[in-house]
Amino acid sequence: MAGPERLTREEVAHVADLARLQLTDEELELFTGQLAEVLDHAADVASLDLADVVPTAHAMAVTNVLRADEVRPGVDRDEVLGQAPSVEDHRFRVPRILGESP
Amino acid sequence: MSSPRPSTFLANAVRSGARSALDVLDEHLAVIAAGDDQVNAFNLVTTEQARHQAIAVDRTVTAGEDPGPLAGVPVALKDNLCTRGVPTTCSSRILEGWCPPYDATVVARLRRAGAVMVGKTNMDEFAMGSSTETSAFGPTRNPHDTSRVPGGSSGGSAAAVAAGFAPLALGSDTGGSIRQPAALCGVVGMKPTYGTVSRYGLVAFASSLDQVGPLATTVADAALLFDVIGGHDPCDSTSLNRPAPRVVSVLDDGVAGLTIGVLSEFLDGADPDVVARTRQAAEACAAAGARVEEVSVPEVALGLSAYYLIAPGEASSNLARYDGVRYGLRVDAEDNVAMNTATRSAGFGAEVKRRIMLGTYVLSAGYMDAYYNQALRVRTKIIEGFAAAYQRCEVLLGPTAPTPAFPLGAKTGDPLTMYLSDVCTIPSNLAGHPAISVPYGAGEDGLPVGVQVLGPALSEGTILKVAAVVEATAPPLARPVLDGGGRP
Numbered sequence: 001m002a003g004p005e006r007l008t009r010e011e012v013a014h015v016a017d018l019a020r021l022q023l024t025d026e027e028l029e030l031f032t033g034q035l036a037e038v039l040d041h042a043a044d045v046a047s048l049d050l051a052d053v054v055p056t057a058h059a060m061a062v063t064n065v066l067r068a069d070e071v072r073p074g075v076d077r078d079e080v081l082g083q084a085p086s087v088e089d090h091r092f093r094v095p096r097i098l099g100e101s102p
Numbered sequence: 103m104s105s106p107r108p109s110t111f112l113a114n115a116v117r118s119g120a121r122s123a124l125d126v127l128d129e130h131l132a133v134i135a136a137g138d139d140q141v142n143a144f145n146l147v148t149t150e151q152a153r154h155q156a157i158a159v160d161r162t163v164t165a166g167e168d169p170g171p172l173a174g175v176p177v178a179l180k181d182n183l184c185t186r187g188v189p190t191t192c193s194s195r196i197l198e199g200w201c202p203p204y205d206a207t208v209v210a211r212l213r214r215a216g217a218v219m220v221g222k223t224n225m226d227e228f229a230m231g232s233s234t235e236t237s238a239f240g241p242t243r244n245p246h247d248t249s250r251v252p253g254g255s256s257g258g259s260a261a262a263v264a265a266g267f268a269p270l271a272l273g274s275d276t277g278g279s280i281r282q283p284a285a286l287c288g289v290v291g292m293k294p295t296y297g298t299v300s301r302y303g304l305v306a307f308a309s310s311l312d313q314v315g316p317l318a319t320t321v322a323d324a325a326l327l328f329d330v331i332g333g334h335d336p337c338d339s340t341s342l343n344r345p346a347p348r349v350v351s352v353l354d355d356g357v358a359g360l361t362i363g364v365l366s367e368f369l370d371g372a373d374p375d376v377v378a379r380t381r382q383a384a385e386a387c388a389a390a391g392a393r394v395e396e397v398s399v400p401e402v403a404l405g406l407s408a409y410y411l412i413a414p415g416e417a418s419s420n421l422a423r424y425d426g427v428r429y430g431l432r433v434d435a436e437d438n439v440a441m442n443t444a445t446r447s448a449g450f451g452a453e454v455k456r457r458i459m460l461g462t463y464v465l466s467a468g469y470m471d472a473y474y475n476q477a478l479r480v481r482t483k484i485i486e487g488f489a490a491a492y493q494r495c496e497v498l499l500g501p502t503a504p505t506p507a508f509p510l511g512a513k514t515g516d517p518l519t520m521y522l523s524d525v526c527t528i529p530s531n532l533a534g535h536p537a538i539s540v541p542y543g544a545g546e547d548g549l550p551v552g553v554q555v556l557g558p559a560l561s562e563g564t565i566l567k568v569a570a571v572v573e574a575t576a577p578p579l580a581r582p583v584l585d586g587g588g589r590p
Binding site: 007011012015016018019020021022023027031034035037038039041042044045046048050053054055056057058059060062065067075076079080083084085086092094095096097 | 200201203204295296297310336339340341342343404406407408410411418422425426427428429430431432434435436437438439440441442443444446447450452455456458459460462463466472473475476477478479480481482483485517518521532533534535559
């Protein structure tokens with residue numbers, strides 16, 4: 001399998017947008033070069049023929065881990081809300097999330 | 103030959119009433135006060151909480167009860183371990199001032215064992231780095247030479263142990279973040295088998311690779327700390343449902359009859375000093391009765407590339423939670439998405455941004471097969487390569503890091519060069535295997551060199567007894583001396 005094309009500035013800008021990061025022009029320039037270099041280094045992996053190999057997501061995988069279905073105390077609500085940047089009526093308060101006017 | 107047990111010695115003195123925990127604590131706080139302005143190992147020294155804990159331990163002794171195997175022993179905690187009511191920052195602006203509402207399981211187990219937590223140690227931001235220079239709160243310096251890095255990402259914990267600020271520390275190891283700084287600071291550091299130590303309350307970086315582990319001045323102390331923190335935890339669904347480890351009991355068994363493979367791929371490209379020390383350690387094991395042979399695991403050469411696709415992929419997902427809504431920093435903006443973006447852009451440093459973007463890219467449609475899924479297949483190949491080697495030998499031996507400590511700033515401008523510091527430690531994380539770094543004297547420049555013992559899953563007892571032999575035969579390493587600093 002051939003490795004993908006070299007990373008472009010536009011792709012980095014798009015990825016930053018997906019990751020909710022805003023970059024300055026200088027950061028965009030710097031990160032594009034640095035990330036392309038890392039991906040170039042990864043070309044040895046990308047170019048291997050491993051179609052028959054089963055991928056490993058977890059080296060020590062355990063499955064179906066369940067606990068007994070019983071009520072027990074969780075973390076204290078006020079202690080949790082006490083760490084929030086903004087709270088209203090025992091809820092996390094955020095800026096508007098839809099297009100309505102504030 | 104028996105590995106020294108300074109923490110057990112200290113704990114026994116406290117348990118017997120020969121010394122008070124408060125006295126032990128005050129002595130260490132004085133060393134921190136005299137030296138940490140030169141090292142910057144701590145983000146926070148928790149003097150008040152530590153005094154309360156020490157007093158509680160002393161009361162237990164007075165009442166005739168046993169406070170536990172770490173009675174009164176000061177322990178430093180990497181600042182990505184949650185401590186209830188005590189700030190936990192991951193050395194990031196985005197978590198500055200955040201106080202977790204619960205203790206990590208390892209922290210709760212330390213308390214139960216009578217340990218006294220002296221503070222939260224500096225680290226690379228969110229454990230992403232190999233030098234502790236990506237910390238938002240300034241770098242930690244290597245106590246052996248304060249113009250050099252301590253390694254990373256658990257650089258604060260390694261430096262704290264090396265400088266005598268605490269005899270024990272906890273770190274976390276995702277690609278070498280316990281072992282590499284241990285090597286560069288001249289202390290012992292172990293990454294346990296994945297799933298043997300709870301990750302509950304460890305702030306997640308790359309969840310399939312992260313593992314909490316001990317740093318200490320000796321192999322026996324590292325083993326003791328592992329025994330205290332290890333064992334099944336129902337709060338971590340990846341925790342292995344097995345009895346708690348008891349490795350301390352096998353430490354002095356020696357290496358006679360074991361076959362030790364010197365991992366040739368790890369010697370390629372390492373500094374001549376580092377190669378020489380590794381070979382010397384192998385010869386010492388042979389002299390102690392082990393069979394030593396050179397072993398090749400060609401697949402480990404692909405580890406670095408695979409890791410820098412897998413770990414950023416997992417990190418990009420894990421760090422999506424820092425959105426300014428529930429805890430930590432918020433930078434206000436007119437709507438929620440703009441608030442998320444402003445918060446993350448202001449709160450994360452450059453290395454964290456790079457890894458989030460790299461991870462987002464390799465998981466995005468069109469690239470996931472070529473990069474991320476391909477890296478997961480390489481992970482399988484590495485596990486198979488190790489399995490073949492462990493048909494021939496019980497453990498593998500190699501350097502922990504390709505070089506001794508490098509000067510501050512030497513690699514910060516070139517991320518790929520920095521990533522190469524982890525080339526000998528990453529394969530164990532990808533395979534989920536345990537590995538331990540043991541100080542083995544110094545190179546020609548006087549800087550510590552670490553030798554690494556690797557084993558298959560759940561072989562902690564075996565790698566520790568090999569490590570004990572390596573330790574017993576190690577050339578002397580001068581203790582670091584800080585200006586104005588005595589040590590306990």
